[in-house]
Amino acid sequence: MNLLLETTSNSSGSQANKTGNALESFVEGILERNGYTEFINHKKQIFFMKEFIGGKQFSKQSKCGKSIYDTDRRCDFLVMNPAKHPRGLIIECKWQETSGSVDEKYPFAVLNIAKIGTPTIVLIDGKGYKQKAFEWFKKQAAHEQALRGVYTMNEFQKLVNRGFL
16 A cells, blocks of 8 residues: 555656756746856855856756755756846746645745845746735745745746846
8 A cells, every 4th residue: 555655656746846847947948048058067156156157157956055944955046147137046946737735835935035135036837836825925026025026937938038037
């Protein structure tokens, strides 16, 4: 019986990883189409060097400080572009295809983003999140705070089309 539960759990986890990876691939493609190149050297120090890196670059799964629990935190994307984002920009991806617990994690994300202090946007998609939770998350964003915006893939694409990156 445990094997069946484990197999089911792994299948759900594998599917979540695949769909989450699709959202990350979407972001990576947008970055590359907008002239960004992946920064692959010194990934352990990149977060602390982000303001000194020239050009249009990004890093994936980089350490970006400590969580509210004082554990290492990683961000999906760290974007460096001194002209548009002088303090760097973190892009976090949250995909939820079926109903689940992703929206219960939104307050934790807000607190972590505030603690790190780097301008951050969050992309949410998959339609498995609760609409009211999504609306709450969007209301937490403000230009003068670390959490600058919460967007769907479509909204993010429109933002990029208007020159955000």
